[in-house]
Amino acid sequence: MPRNALRATAAAALAAALLSTAGCSDSNEQPEDTQSPTGQAAVQKPEWEACPTPSAAEGGGQAPSKEWQCATIKVPLDYARPEGEQIELALIRAEARDKSKRIGSLVFNFGGPGGSGITTLPGAAKEYDALRERYDLVSFDPRGVGRSAPVLCKSNRELDAYYAQDNTPTSAAQEKTYVDGIKSYQQACEKNSAKVLPYVGTTNAARDLDMIRRALGDEKLHYFGISYGTELGGVYAHLFPTHVGRAVFDAVVDPTKTSEQSALGQAKGFQLALGNFAQDCVDRGDACQLQGSTAREIEANIIALQKKLDTAPIAGIGDRELTQSAATNGIAQALYSKELWPLLEQGLDEAEGGQGQLLLALSDALNGRDQNGNYSNIGAANTAINCADSKERFTLEQTKAKLPQFRAASPVFGDFLGWALMSCTDWPVAGVWDTPDVSAPGSAPILVIGNTGDPATPYEGARKMVERLGPGVGVELTYRGEGHGAYNSGDACVQKAVNGYLLDGTVPPANRVCTAA
Numbered sequence: 356m357p358r359n360a361l362r363a364t365a366a367a368a369l370a371a372a373l374l375s376t377a378g379c380s381d382s383n384e385q386p387e388d389t390q391s392p393t394g395q396a397a398v399q400k401p402e403w404e405a406c407p408t409p410s411a412a413e414g415g416g417q418a419p420s421k422e423w424q425c426a427t428i429k430v431p432l433d434y435a436r437p438e439g440e441q442i443e444l445a446l447i448r449a450e451a452r453d454k455s456k457r458i459g460s461l462v463f464n465f466g467g468p469g470g471s472g473i474t475t476l477p478g479a480a481k482e483y484d485a486l487r488e489r490y491d492l493v494s495f496d497p498r499g500v501g502r503s504a505p506v507l508c509k510s511n512r513e514l515d516a517y518y519a520q521d522n523t524p525t526s527a528a529q530e531k532t533y534v535d536g537i538k539s540y541q542q543a544c545e546k547n548s549a550k551v552l553p554y555v556g557t558t559n560a561a562r563d564l565d566m567i568r569r570a571l572g573d574e575k576l577h578y579f580g581i582s583y584g585t586e587l588g589g590v591y592a593h594l595f596p597t598h599v600g601r602a603v604f605d606a607v608v609d610p611t612k613t614s615e616q617s618a619l620g621q622a623k624g625f626q627l628a629l630g631n632f633a634q635d636c637v638d639r640g641d642a643c644q645l646q647g648s649t650a651r652e653i654e655a656n657i658i659a660l661q662k663k664l665d666t667a668p669i670a671g672i673g674d675r676e677l678t679q680s681a682a683t684n685g686i687a688q689a690l691y692s693k694e695l696w697p698l699l700e701q702g703l704d705e706a707e708g709g710q711g712q713l714l715l716a717l718s719d720a721l722n723g724r725d726q727n728g729n730y731s732n733i734g735a736a737n738t739a740i741n742c743a744d745s746k747e748r749f750t751l752e753q754t755k756a757k758l759p760q761f762r763a764a765s766p767v768f769g770d771f772l773g774w775a776l777m778s779c780t781d782w783p784v785a786g787v788w789d790t791p792d793v794s795a796p797g798s799a800p801i802l803v804i805g806n807t808g809d810p811a812t813p814y815e816g817a818r819k820m821v822e823r824l825g826p827g828v829g830v831e832l833t834y835r836g837e838g839h840g841a842y843n844s845g846d847a848c849v850q851k852a853v854n855g856y857l858l859d860g861t862v863p864p865a866n867r868v869c870t871a872a
Contacts, residue, residue: 399570401426401446409474413501414723414731419477422449428570430498430563432554442551444563445502446570447473448493449480459573459600461490461857462564464497466582466606468557469736471501482843483579485850489858490577497587498563499555499736506551506732506739508544514730515675518722521665522680523770534751537777544735545783552784555736556743557791561591565598575600575799577857581840582606582812588801589793589820592828596798601857605804606840609816610793610823614745614779615757618772619764620813626765628690628810629654631837636700644704657686658766660706669711672719677711683771685717690810693837693844742779746786749776793823800862802853803829806844808837830862836871846871 406425408418426448429441451457463483465475472494480492496503509517517540524530544552564587568576577600580588585604592599612620633650636643647653661679668676677685689699695717702713723731749757754776761773779786795801801824805817814833821829834841834849841849848869855861 399428399566401428401570403448406447406473409471410502410505411729412505412507412732413471413474413496414733415725415727415729416474419447423477424448424450425473427502428566430566432504432551434559434562442498442504443502444498444567445473445496446493446567447476447495448491449477449487450491451487451489453488456489457491458489458858459491459575459577460493460568460571461486461577461579462567462571463492463494463579464581464584464587465494466580466584467500467733467737468497468583468587468740469500469733470583471496471731471733473501479843482845485854486579486857491571493567493571495563495567497560497736497740499551499739500732504551506544506548506555506735508540508547508732508735508738511724511728511730513543514722514724514734515728518684518718518724519675519678519681521678522683522774523665524774530751533774534777538781540738541782544739548735548739549783552739552743554743555739556787557587557590557740558594558787560587560740561594564591565595568598573600576602578602579857580604581843583608585803585812585820586610586791586793589795589824590791592795592798592801592824593792596795599795599798599801601799601860602801603804603842603853603857604801604817604820605842605853606809606812607803607805607817607820608812609819610791611819612816613789614741614747615749615776618776619761620816621811622761622765622769622772624810624813625687625690625768627813628808628837629657629686629767631808632690632696632699635696644700646707654767656707657703660703661767664706669706669709671711671715675715677706677715677718680771681718682706682711682714683768684721685714687768687810688717688721691839738778738782742782742786743784744786744788744791745779746789747776748780748782748786750780751777793820795824795828798824798828800830800856801828802832802856802863804832804834804841804849804853806834806836806838806841808835809839811839830865832863833866833868834871835868841869844871 403424403426406419406423409416426446427443431437432440432442473496476494498504499506520536524533576598578588586608588604589610630650633653636645637650645653647656664679664682668678671677689695706714723733758773761769803817803821805814807814821831836844842853846869852863
């Protein structure tokens with residue numbers, strides 16, 4: 356499972372489509388504000404025009420409607436050499452409706468890392484429609500993603516085989532196959548993308564954000580970061596604290612945790628969400644399709660299904676089977692939003708009967724595969740960005756030693772997240788930090804939202820982000836709900852607080868609590 360996955364709304368749409376056919380910088384750098392290469396570069400003026408059809412790396416599909424405009428700007432590949440080779444960043448916007456009350460641009464990053472803002476924002480725009488009254492809604496493909504110097508690794512056919520492999524080896528032979536598979540993937544990334552791999556880390560992406568701000572003509576960056584987008588926003592606030600305008604961090608990555616600690620936190624978070632899903636099913640009585648009179652019994656049946664699929668995959672989509680790895684991915688994907696719980700229930704019920712189409716469709720959504728067998732580059736970019744950031748590298752022996760802790764945290768997801776610690780082993784580029792520096796003295800207030808039921812970015816991360824941003828910067832808001840993120844849940848209390856800050860500049864009281872209806 357990637358560190359953070361596609362947004363749940365995109366996953367639901369992709370699952371439905373599939374079913375219809377299934378039958379280098381250092382983290383200790385000081386704030387840059389006036390002394391960065393971005394401050395010396397000439398301001399660019401984007402040439403906005405009709406958006407093209409999304410590229411394969413962006414996930415394909417149809418071009419957005421005419422209200423959306425696209426453009427590109429140039430940024431240095433290496434900010435240590437600002438006059439050297441340039442790469443293009445792809446941007447998208449929908450202009451504010453009320454030009455007389457326009458505040459500026461509101462720039463979104465929806466997470467991943469590796470998610471395309473060019474394809475995500477138009478699909479999610481209805482959820483943020485109230486903000487368009489006074490802002491141009493803007494997003495972008497970060498460097499290494501989509502149409503912005505994308506990281507490319509394996510072919511579509513090779514990725515089908517890669518994602519079908521056994522990600523929880525139990526013998527020496529299986530361990531060798533697993534390790535060889537990771538090495539083969541990394542070698543393909545280096546072969547096809549060696550030029551960009553050293554420069555796709557979060558620090559450079561934060562510098563790109565400041566270039567985007569300047570190109571948009573805004574004195575301050577007004578920003579909405581979701582999931583990994585909160586880490587990117589935190590690093591931006593550290594580097595450019597006086598450039599921060601009105602900013603919101605939703606579904607917050609804990610900036611105090613290493614990649615290992617984050618993975619362990621995700622294991623606990625996904626297990627918590629699965630337990631909540633199972634209890635909800637039990638509470639619905641006979642309406643629940645799953646076998647089991649308690650949440651624990653439902654979870655035990657899911658574990659039994661995993662074990663069965665480990666040795667005997669079932670029919671999936673076309674000639675592809677539902678493996679243990681794909682099933683676990685599909686389960687995880689459905690836990691990103693409570694709206695997907697009915698699909699998860701149906702998918703588990705069908706898998707018990709030998710039909711794996713729905714769980715495989717959800718797994719495909721997680722991996723960025725469309726119904727035609729084409730992959731976006733979210734997986735490649737996710738790995739490249741994470742490995743460019745984190746210093747941690749784990750040997751086979753070290754990984755195996757940590758598995759008991761992961762299994763204790765989650766009997767369903769622990770093995771998968773534990774073995775995934777090897778994703779950056781032998782990566783051709785060294786990482787730069789243990790944890791990112793997000794201290795931002797002098798920044799404007801940043802609204803930080805934590806969701807108590809979030810599987811991918813556990814609730815505790817919001818408080819840690821507030822603490823690390825520093826006194827007078829982070830303002831915590833708690834949402835007692837389910838799923839990944841809070842604003843996109845539609846909760847009126849959360850949206851009132853966020854809209855009040857972004858639209859009117861009203862900072863909500865610290866530690867406000869919103870409870871899902």
